Amino acid sequence: xxxxxxxxxxxxxxxxxxxxxxxxxxxxxxxxxxxxxxxxxxxxxxxxxxxxxxxxxxxxxxxxxxxxxxxxxxxxxxxxxxxxxxxxxxxxxxxxxxxxxxxxxxxxxxxxxxxxxxxxxxxxxxxxxxxxxxxxxxxxxxxxxxxxxxxxxxxxxxxxxxxxxxxxxxxxxxxxxxxxxxxxxxxxxxxxxxxxxxxxxxxxxxxxxxxxxxxxxxxxxxxxxxxxxxxxxxxxxxxxxxxxxxxxxxxxxxxxxxxxxxxxxxxxxxxxxxxxxxxxxxxxxxxxxxxxxxxxxxxxxxxxxxxxxxxxxxxxxxxxx
Amino acid sequence: xxxxxxxxxxxxxxxxxxxxxxxxxxxxxxxxxxxxxxxxxxxxxxxxxxxxxxxxxxxxxxxxxxxxxxxxxxxxxxxxxxxxxxxxxxxxxxxxxxxxxxxxxxxxxxxxxxxxxxxxxxxxxxxxxxxxxxxxxxxxxxxxxxxxxxxxxxxxxxxxxxxxxxxxxxxxxxxxxxxxxxxxxxxxxxxxxxxxxxxxxxxxxxxxxxxxxxxxxxxxxxxxxxxxxxxxxxxxxxxxxxxxxxxxxxxxxxxxxxxxxxxxxxxxxxxxxxxxxxxxxxxxxxxxxx
Numbered sequence: 001x002x003x004x005x006x007x008x009x010x011x012x013x014x015x016x017x018x019x020x021x022x023x024x025x026x027x028x029x030x031x032x033x034x035x036x037x038x039x040x041x042x043x044x045x046x047x048x049x050x051x052x053x054x055x056x057x058x059x060x061x062x063x064x065x066x067x068x069x070x071x072x073x074x075x076x077x078x079x080x081x082x083x084x085x086x087x088x089x090x091x092x093x094x095x096x097x098x099x100x101x102x103x104x105x106x107x108x109x110x111x112x113x114x115x116x117x118x119x120x121x122x123x124x125x126x127x128x129x130x131x132x133x134x135x136x137x138x139x140x141x142x143x144x145x146x147x148x149x150x151x152x153x154x155x156x157x158x159x160x161x162x163x164x165x166x167x168x169x170x171x172x173x174x175x176x177x178x179x180x181x182x183x184x185x186x187x188x189x190x191x192x193x194x195x196x197x198x199x200x201x202x203x204x205x206x207x208x209x210x211x212x213x214x215x216x217x218x219x220x221x222x223x224x225x226x227x228x229x230x231x232x233x234x235x236x237x238x239x240x241x242x243x244x245x246x247x248x249x250x251x252x253x254x255x256x257x258x259x260x261x262x263x264x265x266x267x268x269x270x271x272x273x274x275x276x277x278x279x280x281x282x283x284x285x286x287x288x289x290x291x292x293x294x295x296x297x298x299x300x301x302x303x304x305x306x307x308x309x310x311x312x313x314x315x316x317x318x319x320x321x
Numbered sequence: 322x323x324x325x326x327x328x329x330x331x332x333x334x335x336x337x338x339x340x341x342x343x344x345x346x347x348x349x350x351x352x353x354x355x356x357x358x359x360x361x362x363x364x365x366x367x368x369x370x371x372x373x374x375x376x377x378x379x380x381x382x383x384x385x386x387x388x389x390x391x392x393x394x395x396x397x398x399x400x401x402x403x404x405x406x407x408x409x410x411x412x413x414x415x416x417x418x419x420x421x422x423x424x425x426x427x428x429x430x431x432x433x434x435x436x437x438x439x440x441x442x443x444x445x446x447x448x449x450x451x452x453x454x455x456x457x458x459x460x461x462x463x464x465x466x467x468x469x470x471x472x473x474x475x476x477x478x479x480x481x482x483x484x485x486x487x488x489x490x491x492x493x494x495x496x497x498x499x500x501x502x503x504x505x506x507x508x509x510x511x512x513x514x515x516x517x518x519x520x521x522x523x524x525x526x527x528x529x530x531x532x533x534x535x536x537x538x539x540x541x542x543x544x545x546x547x548x549x550x551x552x553x554x555x556x557x558x559x560x561x562x563x564x565x566x567x568x569x570x571x572x573x574x575x576x577x578x579x580x581x582x583x584x585x586x587x588x589x590x591x592x593x594x595x596x597x598x599x600x601x602x603x604x605x606x607x608x609x610x611x
Contacts, residue, residue, distance in 0.1 A: 065510050085512065092512035105503040109525050115504075118521075122513045150329045152336075168507065 005076075006176050006208045007039040007062065007095070012071035014054075014061045018281065030280050031057040033232040034071075039176065044202065044209040046223030046240065048216060048255065052277055054232040055212045059178045062210065063097050064088060076175070093123050093172035100181040102161035106153040112139075112164050113149035119171045134171065142167045143197060159190035163197070170201065176208045184215060195222060216259040220244055225313075228252045231288040232280050234307075238314040248316045250293050287319065295320055343605055350601020356594025363408055364415035371405035375561050384577050395579040397569060403579060406561035407587050413473060413562040414591055417546040421480040422539035428481070429488025430531050434519050436489065437496035447493070450486035458483045462545055466554040473556050476546050483545070484538045491534050495527035529606030536599030540592045547588050563588045 014032040017025045031054045039045050047055045060066045062073055064080060073081050075091055083091070099105040106115055116135040120126060126134070136146050142163040153161055162182060169177050179198070183191040195218065201207060213219050219226055220240060227237040228251065236249040247253045257271045275292050278284055284291050290300040299319050307317040344350055363370060373391065379400035387395040387403075394403040432450075436443040453461070465479035499505065500523060508518050549555030550564025551571075558565055563584040570580025 060506075060510075063510050065506060085514075089512040092510070097507065097510045099503045099507060101503055105507055107502075107504045107522055107526070118508070118513075119511055122508070122511050122517070147328045150332045165507075168511075172511065 004040050005038050005074075006041050007076075007210070008074040009038070009058075009062060010036050010072040010074070012036070012058070012061060012073060013069045014057050014066055015069040027281050028069075030232045030283060032061060032068075033280075033283075035229075035232075035234045036071075037227055037234060037237065039208050039210060041175070041208055042202070042206045043225065044211050044223045046219035046226040047210060047212045047229060048214060048219050048226060049229035050214060050255075050277060052280075053229045054280070055229050056180055057232075058229070059097070059180050059210060059212050063095055063178050064092075065097075089123070094174050095176040095178065096169035096172060096174040097178045097180065098162075098165050098169050098182045101185055102158050102165055103153075103185075105165050106161055108153050111150050111152050112144075112156070115153075115164065116167055116171060119168050123172055135167075138167045138171055141201070142170070143193075157190075158186050159193060162186060162190075162194055166194075166197065166201075170205075173205075174207070176210070178210045178212070180212045181214070182211075183218060184213065191218075198222070216255060228255065231278060231283055233288060233317065234315075235289065235318070236314075236316045238311075238316075242311070242314055246314075248310050248314070248321045249289075249318045250295055250320070251289050287317075289318075340605075344601075347601050347604055349597050350605060353594050353596070353598025353601050356590060357598050360411055360591050360594065361415055364411040367408050367412050371402075371408045373402040373405045375401060375405040375409040376559055377401060384573070387579050394583050395577065397566070397577070397580055398573060403566070403583060406566055407563065407584055410561045410563045410566060410584065410587065411591075413550075413556050413560070414543045414546060414588070416473065417476055417480065418539040418543045418591075418595065420477045421484060421542035422535045424477070424481045425484040425488050425538050426531055426535040429485045429534075430492045430524070430527070432485065432489040433492025433494075434496050434523060434527075436493045437500055437523070438515055438519055443493075446489065450489050453482070453486045454490075458541075459545060459548060462549060463552065463554055466549055471554050471557045473560070476549060476555050479549075480542045480545055484542065488531065488534055488538065492527055492531050495530040496523050499523050499526045529603075533599055533603040533606065536595055536602055540595035540599065543588065543591050543595065 012032060012035050013030070015028040015030050018027045018029060020026040035058055037045070047058065049055045057066065061068050064073070068081060071081070072079055075095060078091065080088060080091055110118070113132070113135060116138065117128070117131050120131040120134065125131065136149060139146060139148055144160060144163050144167070148156070148160070153164070156164065182198070183194050186194060198209065199222070202209060209222070211219065211222050223240045225237065226240050226243045227234050228249065229235065230251050236243065236247070236252045243252065244256065247256050254271045254273050257269065271294065273292050278288070278291055286302045287293070287296070287300040287305050290296040293300065297319070303319065305317045305319045307315050308321070310316050310321055372393065382389070382392065382396050382400040383398050385392040385396035385400065387393065389395070392402055394407065396403060397406070432446055436446045462479050462483050465482060466475060469475040469479060505518060505522060508522060546555055546562065547564035547567065550562045551568040553568065555564050556562040566584040567581055570577065570584065574581055
């Protein structure tokens with residue numbers, strides 16, 4: 001099991017200090033707080049949660065775009081938490097990221113070819129001619145044409161841009177790609193094409209995906225396992241089928257009840273959450289979800305729920321389970 | 322492999338012609354460019370264009386009126402040909418304008434770029450800039466010239482120091498916007514070095530703001546050079562500069578109006594030309610005005 005693990009996070013915290021006028025730390029925004037998760041080779045791990053729950057911050061921390069405040073990140077057994085930029089460079093090729101916004105994720109002053117060649121130049125690979133060959137082959141693999149090489153991003157559609165973003169992530173030949181809402185900015189028709197492409201590439205290259213999304217139906221289609229985040233914490237984790245059939249955490253149930261179904265006759269009880277997501281600057285004591293939980297008890301208000309194993313591979317952090 | 326180079330050539334041509342077309346559609350920019358170009362030509366070919374030696378004195382012809390044979394724009398108190406002096410004065414103005422424009426652009430942009438990328442450097446550099454911009458620019462230039470002593474090179478040096486802080490601020494704020502773009506994040510996630518990100522990715526994206534500001538610095542330094550020379554701390558006599566011709570003319574303004582009117586006009590046209598050119602550039606380069 002261990003050697004099949006590509007990425008493993010142990011008790012990762014990413015806190016952003018809030019500074020007062022004199023520069024002193026007056027508090028911490030606990031965007032990611034004590035999250036542990038593992039990713040196996042060839043697996044898709046769906047990370048879901050509402051806006052502001054810290055899922056993007058977690059993704060950025062895992063790829064070392066942000067430095068974790070505490071905890072360990074292991075890439076294929078190597079602790080990358082404390083590595084310098086130079087030590088990290090060869091490892092960075094092994095984990096790449098695809099971003100949500102296909103517009104701001106490409107430099108408008110460079111044509112597609114330049115953008116992609118840049119990726120190889122960073123890794124100091126090959127001659128210009130070889131790299132160009134690689135880029136052209138990659139364009140084909142992500143469903144673009146050779147003539148897109150000299151196109152500027154503003155001449156491309158959203159879907160085509162996202163394909164370029166995907167090509168950029170694939171060029172260093174990574175084993176792991178962190179997909180930060182890669183399809184949520186796209187039209188529905190284009191969305192399914194990109195998802196198809198992601199799945200095909202995964203099969204060809206045995207890629208692992210950390211798939212960050214707030215769209216439960218996409219996650220259900222893509223992911224092998226799903227983690228649910230709330231207020232910087234992982235509250236439930238299970239295999240996709242298990243999670244969708246037997247959600248244990250009240251928050252997961254709320255999320256699932258919000259997924260629309262194609263059949264209008266099925267009637268499901270819709271649980272509507274009261275209130276807003278509490279500020280991660282001062283998370284409530286006890287269970288972070290108790291302020292909005294329909295089933296909260298006195299115990300929830302006071303004691304923090306430890307993560308426990310509900311079934312094989314099914315973890316949940318709730319007193320009521 | 323498909324014939325990519327032909328595709329490339331075609332696309333390049335298309336994109337270039339679009340840019341050229343946008344430039345020529347903007348009449349303001351074309352007019353400004355013509356004036357600047359004219360001034361540059363005059364400066365470069367001054368020895369060919371000037372009818373006489375700007376330093377040759379013919380005391381018998383002192384204060385010759387405009388139109389006198391050999392003195393199209395009149396003569397000064399030493400009988401030197403005013404037209405030739407103004408033509409040679411363009412050399413000073415253009416040298417100062419171009420040098421100050423370029424040096425303040427290069428240094429100011431570098432300062433701004435590094436300030437945007439490194440936090441500690443940012444607070445140090447920006448405090449220095451704040452300190453320098455707190456002093457009125459002409460006053461600062463005069464003070465610097467008083468310390469450095471009058472010479473064309475020192476004018477360039479002093480004016481560059483005066484215009485760098487503003488340029489640094491403008492490039493910093495433009496760079497901060499670019500730095501937050503996702504594509505910079507993508508580069509960082511791939512392990513791109515700070516030098517690569519700053520110079521290959523942020524710099525080209527702030528260039529339009531910087532170039533526009535440089536063109537304003539060009540115009541302003543022409544004016545300020547004239548002011549410094551007028552006050553006697555700029556380009557020293559007998560080398561002609563529009564400012565020191567004006568200064569000499571001030572004493573004889575009632576007797577020889579041409580001594581003030583023509584160099585004044587030259588300065589006004591040059592400054593207006595560069596300003597119009599700058600505005601035109603801004604319209605072309607800034608996508609928000611389109």
